[in-house]
Amino acid sequence: MTTRHVWRLAQRPVGDIADGDLVYGAEALPPLADGQFLLQVIYLSLDPTNRIWMSDQEQYMPPVEVGAPMRGGVCGRVIESRKAGVAVGDLYAGLGEWADHIVTTGLGLSSLPSIPGIPLATLFGTLGLVGPTAYFGLLDIGQPKPGETLVVSAAAGGVGQVVGQIGKIKGCRVIGIAGGQAKCDYVVNELGFDACIDYKSQDVGAELDRLAPDGVDINFEQVGGPIMVAVLERMKLFGRVPLCGMISQYNDVDGSEPPGFWTMMLMRRLTVRGFIVTDFLPRFPEAAQAMLGWIMAGQLKTRQDIRPGLEHAATVVKDLYSGGNFGKLLVEVSPPA
Amino acid sequence: MTTRHVWRLAQRPVGDIADGDLVYGAEALPPLADGQFLLQVIYLSLDPTNRIWMSDQEQYMPPVEVGAPMRGGVCGRVIESRKAGVAVGDLYAGLGEWADHIVTTGLGLSSLPSIPGIPLATLFGTLGLVGPTAYFGLLDIGQPKPGETLVVSAAAGGVGQVVGQIGKIKGCRVIGIAGGQAKCDYVVNELGFDACIDYKSQDVGAELDRLAPDGVDINFEQVGGPIMVAVLERMKLFGRVPLCGMISQYNDVDGSEPPGFWTMMLMRRLTVRGFIVTDFLPRFPEAAQAMLGWIMAGQLKTRQDIRPGLEHAATVVKDLYSGGNFGKLLVEVSPPA
Numbered sequence: 001m002t003t004r005h006v007w008r009l010a011q012r013p014v015g016d017i018a019d020g021d022l023v024y025g026a027e028a029l030p031p032l033a034d035g036q037f038l039l040q041v042i043y044l045s046l047d048p049t050n051r052i053w054m055s056d057q058e059q060y061m062p063p064v065e066v067g068a069p070m071r072g073g074v075c076g077r078v079i080e081s082r083k084a085g086v087a088v089g090d091l092y093a094g095l096g097e098w099a100d101h102i103v104t105t106g107l108g109l110s111s112l113p114s115i116p117g118i119p120l121a122t123l124f125g126t127l128g129l130v131g132p133t134a135y136f137g138l139l140d141i142g143q144p145k146p147g148e149t150l151v152v153s154a155a156a157g158g159v160g161q162v163v164g165q166i167g168k169i170k171g172c173r174v175i176g177i178a179g180g181q182a183k184c185d186y187v188v189n190e191l192g193f194d195a196c197i198d199y200k201s202q203d204v205g206a207e208l209d210r211l212a213p214d215g216v217d218i219n220f221e222q223v224g225g226p227i228m229v230a231v232l233e234r235m236k237l238f239g240r241v242p243l244c245g246m247i248s249q250y251n252d253v254d255g256s257e258p259p260g261f262w263t264m265m266l267m268r269r270l271t272v273r274g275f276i277v278t279d280f281l282p283r284f285p286e287a288a289q290a291m292l293g294w295i296m297a298g299q300l301k302t303r304q305d306i307r308p309g310l311e312h313a314a315t316v317v318k319d320l321y322s323g324g325n326f327g328k329l330l331v332e333v334s335p336p337a
Numbered sequence: 338m339t340t341r342h343v344w345r346l347a348q349r350p351v352g353d354i355a356d357g358d359l360v361y362g363a364e365a366l367p368p369l370a371d372g373q374f375l376l377q378v379i380y381l382s383l384d385p386t387n388r389i390w391m392s393d394q395e396q397y398m399p400p401v402e403v404g405a406p407m408r409g410g411v412c413g414r415v416i417e418s419r420k421a422g423v424a425v426g427d428l429y430a431g432l433g434e435w436a437d438h439i440v441t442t443g444l445g446l447s448s449l450p451s452i453p454g455i456p457l458a459t460l461f462g463t464l465g466l467v468g469p470t471a472y473f474g475l476l477d478i479g480q481p482k483p484g485e486t487l488v489v490s491a492a493a494g495g496v497g498q499v500v501g502q503i504g505k506i507k508g509c510r511v512i513g514i515a516g517g518q519a520k521c522d523y524v525v526n527e528l529g530f531d532a533c534i535d536y537k538s539q540d541v542g543a544e545l546d547r548l549a550p551d552g553v554d555i556n557f558e559q560v561g562g563p564i565m566v567a568v569l570e571r572m573k574l575f576g577r578v579p580l581c582g583m584i585s586q587y588n589d590v591d592g593s594e595p596p597g598f599w600t601m602m603l604m605r606r607l608t609v610r611g612f613i614v615t616d617f618l619p620r621f622p623e624a625a626q627a628m629l630g631w632i633m634a635g636q637l638k639t640r641q642d643i644r645p646g647l648e649h650a651a652t653v654v655k656d657l658y659s660g661g662n663f664g665k666l667l668v669e670v671s672p673p674a
Binding site: 266 | 394395396397561565575580581582583586594595596597598599600601602603604605606607608609610611612613616
């Protein structure tokens with residue numbers, strides 16, 4: 001193995017990601033030094049936050065430097081090792097690069113156990129970061145109680161589908177918001193959501209008034225923009241807003257965002273809390289254990305949207321910002337088995 | 338006793354409270370029915386939230402009806418009783434009216450014990466509602482840790498002075514924001530705040546940059562407007578914002594408020610939580626016990642701004658919105674002893 005393929009950030013996108021912002025090419029792989037191993041990437045996780053990393057806006061970790069390999073969540077198999085304790089064939093997952101091979105000391109990666117009956121795409125795509133995001137955001141911040149009304153935007157996406165199902169497990173009435181009839185049908189019929197609003201063909205505010213006439217206890221916020229405003233306006237007393245993302249705004253050039261709702265937050269005694277899943281890193285085993293249990297019990301289903309070919313990653317990632325993915329978006333870089 | 342004096346809400350203020358919005362007059366006192374008692378009001382508490390009650394904006398309890406007696410916090414002495422267990426001479430405090438006498442069943446009032454060495458104005462004015470507001474807002478929502486930086490707006494006001502001192506007790510670095518040198522000197526020299534910014538003569542943002550170059554962990558928010566914005570822009574990662582009030586906006590006709598800081602809340606993982614002190618009613622004894630202990634130990638000082646004469650209440654209340662009070666604002670309706 002002497003070359004690899006990799007996407008590098010050539011320039012910071014302005015607005016939507018454009019051709020030439022990311023460039024794909026082959027480059028020489030350095031030989032392994034002591035303490036390093038070579039990971040063959042199987043899946044690359046594409047996530048809304050990728051667009052933030054490409055920018056130099058205020059963010060929660062350093063932006064990707066222009067010229068550097070694009071950062072991404074990866075899982076892969078060790079194919080060569082000069083690190084003690086790391087054997088060829090071991091699976092690792094964590095923060096890596098948009099590349100088919102990665103030379104690493106293991107920093108930012110952790111060992112990924114195989115679990116019989118659970119495909120690697122589920123294990124990595126859903127239980128890796130998306131699941132803990134849903135788990136801690138909903139349970140720690142949302143604090144759902146039986147009978148409460150939970151609204152989940154981006155309901156058919158990687159995080160949204162898990163949030164809604166955990167909400168059902170906790171006894172909530174769950175209303176999803178998604179784009180298109182197919183996604184709405186999926187979260188209601190396959191995942192057991194109580195209802196789903198198709199923001200592409202329905203008036204979100206009017207539908208919320210109809211489906212939740214008493215208002216919303218928990219708004220698991222992922223999208224920002226007018227949909228966020230429609231839900232916030234309908235929050236109940238003592239409502240909670242786990243602020244997970246605002247994907248509709250990541251490509252905004254002018255940085256506009258919903259107005260302040262300060263007076264309403266005060267009068268209705270709302271709690272709004274922003275979070276990033278890595279804030280909960282020490283508690284990841286708790287989330288994994290709970291979610292594995294729910295999967296085994298048939299209470300938690302997940303759907304991955306797997307696209308083959310690393311060379312398409314820069315095109316595929318755009319689907320996240322146009323609602324083009326249906327489930328957790330992964331690129332299959334090499335065959336899982 | 339056959340007549341009383343009372344302020345009634347004649348019309349809802351538009352913008353600042355104007356002459357004629359509240360009208361003062363004498364009216365007949367009905368005879369006591371069984372189960373009622375007659376309270377002679379000693380102190381009327383004037384609080385920022387009074388302006389909200391005068392309006393019909395969204396709020397946390399029903400607005401005062403036009404034509405009805407103005408609602409207010411009161412304490413007083415029983416001078417006549419037809420209620421079992423309530424004796425002439427007993428002290429009661431709670432929600433009442435802007436009046437010198439109140440016929441009541443006791444609903445919304447609770448018995449106020451005398452505590453040797455603590456003046457009634459302190460007991461009622463500070464420990465009654467203002468103290469618990471500071472206590473629960475700072476400790477439950479702000480969750481101060483030793484070495485953290487706490488910013489308190491309206492620092493010399495009823496709530497602010499207590500917030501800052503509890504912050505010091507908990508080991509925080511405390512920066513007040515107040516209007517004028519006298520208030521700033523008071524909170525620093527008398528109450529032990531580490532610093533105070535005079536928003537009337539200083540640039541709040543620039544002073545915060547100087548006094549808290551690493552940012553703000555807790556913003557105990559009471560004022561809204563540009564001061565709130567200046568503090569929010571300087572919040573640290575995982576900062577907390579107990580949202581207690583936004584007094585600068587209560588007289589706004591256009592309802593403008595600070596912009597949304599949603600992206601910043603997400604990236605810095607802030608927690609914003611609105612609260613009203615009565616949300617914590619079941620835990621008031623906890624606050625009273627702690628604060629009495631601090632007062633006895635000399636760690637908690639409070640200042641009341643006592644104005645004589647119920648007939649001036651509608652003028653005096655305006656001082657709250659112009660920074661004209663210095664300490665907890667009370668009207669002395671009748672002599673305390």
